[in-house]
Amino acid sequence: MLSLTDVSVAYDGVPAVRDVTLDLPDGRVLAVLGPSGCGKSTLLRAVAGLEPAGGTIAWDGNDVGRTPTHKRGFALMFQDGQLFGHLTVARNVGYALKLRRAPDTARRVEELLALVGLEGYADRMPTTLSGGERQRVALARALAVQPRLLLLDEPLSALDAGLRERLAVDLRRILREAGTTALMVTHDHEEAFTVADRLAVMRGGRVVQQGAIDEVWRAPADRDTALFLGYARVLEGAAAELVLGRPAPAVAVRRSALVLDEAGRLAGTVRAARATPTQVRLVVDVAGLGEVDAVAPLDRRPALGADVRLAVDRSRLAVVGAVAGGAS
Amino acid sequence: MRRTLALLGLALGPVLVLGVFFVLPVAGMVARGFWPDGAFDPGGVLEVLTRPRTGRVVWFTLWSSAVATAVSVLLGLPAAYALHRLDLPLRRVVRAALLVPFVLPTVVVGVAFRQLLGEAGPLGGLGLDGTPVAIVAGLAFFNVAVVIRSVGAAWEGLDPRPAEAAAALGASPAQVLRTVTLPALRPAIVSAASVVFLFCATSFGVVLTLGGLRYASVETEIYLLTTNLLDLQAAAALSVVQLVAITALLALAARLRTVPDPAVDRRTARPRAVRRSDWPQVTATLALLALVAAPIATLVVGSLRVGDEWSLGNYRALQTTGEGALLVPVTEALVTSLRTAVDATWMALLLGLVVAVVVTRRSRTPGERRVRSVLDGFFMLPLGVSAVTLGFGFLITLDRPPLDLRDSALLVPVAQALVALPLVVRTIVPVLGGIDDRQRQAAASLGAGSLRTLATVDLPVVWRPLLAAAGFAFAASLGEFGATAFLAREDRATVPVVIFRLIGSPGAMGYGMALAASVVLAATTAVVMLAVERLRVPSLGAF
Numbered sequence: 001m002l003s004l005t006d007v008s009v010a011y012d013g014v015p016a017v018r019d020v021t022l023d024l025p026d027g028r029v030l031a032v033l034g035p036s037g038c039g040k041s042t043l044l045r046a047v048a049g050l051e052p053a054g055g056t057i058a059w060d061g062n063d064v065g066r067t068p069t070h071k072r073g074f075a076l077m078f079q080d081g082q083l084f085g086h087l088t089v090a091r092n093v094g095y096a097l098k099l100r101r102a103p104d105t106a107r108r109v110e111e112l113l114a115l116v117g118l119e120g121y122a123d124r125m126p127t128t129l130s131g132g133e134r135q136r137v138a139l140a141r142a143l144a145v146q147p148r149l150l151l152l153d154e155p156l157s158a159l160d161a162g163l164r165e166r167l168a169v170d171l172r173r174i175l176r177e178a179g180t181t182a183l184m185v186t187h188d189h190e191e192a193f194t195v196a197d198r199l200a201v202m203r204g205g206r207v208v209q210q211g212a213i214d215e216v217w218r219a220p221a222d223r224d225t226a227l228f229l230g231y232a233r234v235l236e237g238a239a240a241e242l243v244l245g246r247p248a249p250a251v252a253v254r255r256s257a258l259v260l261d262e263a264g265r266l267a268g269t270v271r272a273a274r275a276t277p278t279q280v281r282l283v284v285d286v287a288g289l290g291e292v293d294a295v296a297p298l299d300r301r302p303a304l305g306a307d308v309r310l311a312v313d314r315s316r317l318a319v320v321g322a323v324a325g326g327a328s
Numbered sequence: 329m330r331r332t333l334a335l336l337g338l339a340l341g342p343v344l345v346l347g348v349f350f351v352l353p354v355a356g357m358v359a360r361g362f363w364p365d366g367a368f369d370p371g372g373v374l375e376v377l378t379r380p381r382t383g384r385v386v387w388f389t390l391w392s393s394a395v396a397t398a399v400s401v402l403l404g405l406p407a408a409y410a411l412h413r414l415d416l417p418l419r420r421v422v423r424a425a426l427l428v429p430f431v432l433p434t435v436v437v438g439v440a441f442r443q444l445l446g447e448a449g450p451l452g453g454l455g456l457d458g459t460p461v462a463i464v465a466g467l468a469f470f471n472v473a474v475v476i477r478s479v480g481a482a483w484e485g486l487d488p489r490p491a492e493a494a495a496a497l498g499a500s501p502a503q504v505l506r507t508v509t510l511p512a513l514r515p516a517i518v519s520a521a522s523v524v525f526l527f528c529a530t531s532f533g534v535v536l537t538l539g540g541l542r543y544a545s546v547e548t549e550i551y552l553l554t555t556n557l558l559d560l561q562a563a564a565a566l567s568v569v570q571l572v573a574i575t576a577l578l579a580l581a582a583r584l585r586t587v588p589d590p591a592v593d594r595r596t597a598r599p600r601a602v603r604r605s606d607w608p609q610v611t612a613t614l615a616l617l618a619l620v621a622a623p624i625a626t627l628v629v630g631s632l633r634v635g636d637e638w639s640l641g642n643y644r645a646l647q648t649t650g651e652g653a654l655l656v657p658v659t660e661a662l663v664t665s666l667r668t669a670v671d672a673t674w675m676a677l678l679l680g681l682v683v684a685v686v687v688t689r690r691s692r693t694p695g696e697r698r699v700r701s702v703l704d705g706f707f708m709l710p711l712g713v714s715a716v717t718l719g720f721g722f723l724i725t726l727d728r729p730p731l732d733l734r735d736s737a738l739l740v741p742v743a744q745a746l747v748a749l750p751l752v753v754r755t756i757v758p759v760l761g762g763i764d765d766r767q768r769q770a771a772a773s774l775g776a777g778s779l780r781t782l783a784t785v786d787l788p789v790v791w792r793p794l795l796a797a798a799g800f801a802f803a804a805s806l807g808e809f810g811a812t813a814f815l816a817r818e819d820r821a822t823v824p825v826v827i828f829r830l831i832g833s834p835g836a837m838g839y840g841m842a843l844a845a846s847v848v849l850a851a852t853t854a855v856v857m858l859a860v861e862r863l864r865v866p867s868l869g870a871f
Contacts, residue, residue: 049495070503082492096498096499142496
């Protein structure tokens, strides 16, 4: 189990990570989610031992803060893989095994390549691989030594969208099958949702909320967290009450929470309409709410300026700040 | 086709200059050997090559150069790391200090080592004076900077993340070095080693002053054969051997030299704070600094001693002709040296800039690329060709109309410019080559003409390296000895030539003056190099 207590990292006196406290139980995957520059990659490097950090980084209760990187037993997978260009795929994957003079390296490498779906790639050179293949090799290489903790630095963000979705699913399967404890940083909430089962949201060097992923999702700690988790707008005061049907300080609304429906209880005027492959996205001026996002089925595209009614899908709302968030 | 023609047009200037002042003299020198009396007689040359002494000389050149290269690489690698990856205090000053030996006049290096290892010197007890050990030490002293520069520049630009990835996979620092860092640095190390070997194998002043009569390299042997024994046939034979060997080595070096992909942006890693685990490298660097400082310190101390007393007498004597050993006072020679170096610098800079532009423009066709790479190799030739051969070739080919330059004041600067040309080219080419061509295209697409593009894209990047190259060429010209020894007239002698005369002159007076003149020359080059180092050009002194 990884425990971080008050971990801080500063570059030339400028703090990049401030007082981060996190726990990661064995076998779980924790995603640290945050916008670029929030300090999440720095936190990961500190855990790996690549940046000097204040506070305590402990594994199973033992402080590893003074342990050099290569003795921590934490494997790090970089955003762009960082395969060794002068070694074949098999020798990249077998790199750490060879360092330890592990027996039966060849068979283990084969197993790992099969695990990431790259059978028959053993003798290829990294430069001949596509971006997705390179990341798979990097993953196999990191898993080879069965690290007690796998650190993933934006493992999929260098890939294009379709591939990213497929690989995220694969990554989740591989981590589950291997029973690996993993800490992943990402700025993509969908990637976090697909791969991880716990979530910590970072902003300005601090962890502003953490917990099981669906809990965080259902109850974002504050407005900025809600927006970062993919909610389209945050409504406050009377508007929040109007949407939710009961009093609440603030409500985060997904774009699809308001649906075009003749029987809906909200009335408004269409200000903009834009078709996407799956639905029509609307901006509707609703009395008491102001301009909000809504969706309509593709076959019912209202005209600009039309008066429409909207129904509320409560499962796509989240009360903001309902659960005490923060770093606890 | 038009592009290839334009390329050839631009290359025409440097090619002509190199043709007249390099190919012609060297060819003339070689021709003297093969056509001794106007008739083709290769037998004589072959006879020379089978002489036992020739074999000994070639063998000595090979093994002393190989050992000196190995020593330079072993001493240079830790320093390259410490001075380019660690945030050591004063590291820029140390870097500049370690580059000074490279531009020190070879004669000065020779004098300094004799002063250090000679009977009266601090290390006289080791009995190394006049031994091959002294020669190897002198060669390594001279060339270790090349390794530090070349490998250091590569090391500085090395992405730290693969090493971090290896560490995160459980590799210890030693394993990271062996499995990741050294393989990535191998091209730089091999290319630096081949250049150092080249410099060692063609070194003249160091071997001449330290080797005495017992040990001769191919280069000093050529000098001996032409000046003392007047055996031009043998000299030409050795020149040919040298030329062939060096061309082969240069071709090999060009193949091994990494050409960084200009489109890839090279990130320079921030030097990190020194940790306890760095002490071996830091200690090695300090030891190297001490090794480099020792001969120079002995030189300075020696120059301040007259008899058994401390005195500035040797320096005051620089205003004299050294009891008739010289035609002009040393101070006048210093003025001549500075003037000559200024002339050589602008020539080398002008030529080098044109060459660099020609070589770095992106090729669009295979033919164009071939032309460029041939030109690139051609302009590097002066790097490896014996300065002695060049100097003597000047004497025998540029002595009759239409090219009667024997009395021209430009003869020495031209020869020095040719010797400095590769240094200039190697400093500017990586910088020009590193400019992404798309920047020029962007400027053009925004309406900039080709001159405007040059001024707004190339010039801002290149002016510092250009200035640094100028300083480098200036320092190298100040110390040039091999060619100048042949070409400088006694009344227009440069300081290195004067120093060599003074060493050979009888009496303590001359030797003391030689030491003082060496210190003055070394100080001048050191000041130039320190100024140049402040420009922070990574490719400076890297090959």
